[in-house]
Amino acid sequence: MPELPEVESVRKVLENSLLHQKLNRYKITDKRINRFNVLNPKNIGVLNDIIRKGKILQFKFENISFLFHLGMSGRLALNSSKSKHTHGIFNFENDILLFDDIRKFGYIKILKNDEVHNHFDSIGPDSLKLTQSSKNKILQKANNSSVEIKKFLLNQKNISGLGNIYVNEILFLSKVNPFLSTFELTSDTWETIFSNIRKILKKAIKNNGTTLSDMTYYLPLGDYGNHQNNLLIYGRHICFSCSGKIDKLFIDSRATYMCYKCQK
Ligand SMILES: [Zn+2]
Structure with a gap:
């Protein structure tokens, strides 16, 4: 599932190619991908900006x-060939953008510009752009909650952009047990977590995101990500820090990797 680093890597490629181009026409061919839309505007004009909040691109x-x-399996591809999983086609002046989604958990939502903030306000602060005030809000929520830290970080209403792979990585690097309840964490631990969120996401973006062995994620021009070669704990069996065995458990049926020695 594409998380913040993958979506940001996609954004950068699309920004380089599509910015300032006119959208001549578009078509969303699948009802489910189109499920939120009442508008079907024509004469859209020029693409002025591509903005990301959490895992959403505007x-x-x-x-x-x-x-x-992009949901679980969505992809944005430039000038590639259509498949039976192509559900959106955007004809720009010089390029064609395709939206493919095998499992159809993704969506394309058409909004007036002044409605977008309502949508964005319904999700938590972007995990790459945390301010002191957004960190305080997160802490306030966390201190009043007994949910496991892993679940808390995955909930896009608390903080947006993180998914299963990077939460595993962040908690390992922070030496935090994913099963701890959020109210049990000290403010020092939270500082560590916040700083490691930034560190891990930055590095993953530099590596153009993570392409797992299912090969579902690739960039709009067809390249794969490279961060799978830098994962600290996700998918591993032996802890690189203490050489102990890594356990694979499940929280809400999401694969949870942990080293009991390193993550007390
Ligand atoms: Zn270890």
Whole structure:
């Protein structure tokens, strides 16, 4: 499932190619991908910006925005060939953007620009752009909650952009047991977690995201990510820090990797 580093890597490629191009026409061919839309605007104009919050991309035109959520298996591809999983086609002046999604958990949402903030306000602060005030809000929520830290970080309403792979990585690097309840964490531990969120995400973006062995994630021009070669604990059997055995457990049926020695 594409997480913040994958979506940001996709954003950068699309920004380089599509910015300032006119969208001549578009078509969303699948009902489920189109499920939120009442608008079907024509004459969209020029793409002015591609903005990311959490795992969502906003294509901002003069009056209208398209929001893309890649869900579990969504992909944005440039000038590639259509398949039976292509559910959206965007004909720009010089390039064609395809939205493919095998499992159809993703969506394309069409909103007026002034409605986008309502949508974005419903999710928590972007995990790469945490301010002191957004950290305080997260702490306040965490101190009043008994949910496991791993679940807390995966909930996009608390903080946005993190998914299963990077939460595993962040908690390992922070030496935090994923089963701890959020109210049990000290403010020092939270500082460590916040700083490691930044560290891990930055590095993963530099590596263009993680392509696992299922090969579902690739960049809009067809390249794969490289961060799978830098994962600290996800998918591993032996702890690189203490050489102990890594356990694979499940929280909410999500694979949870942990080293009992390192993550007390
Ligand atoms: Zn260890």
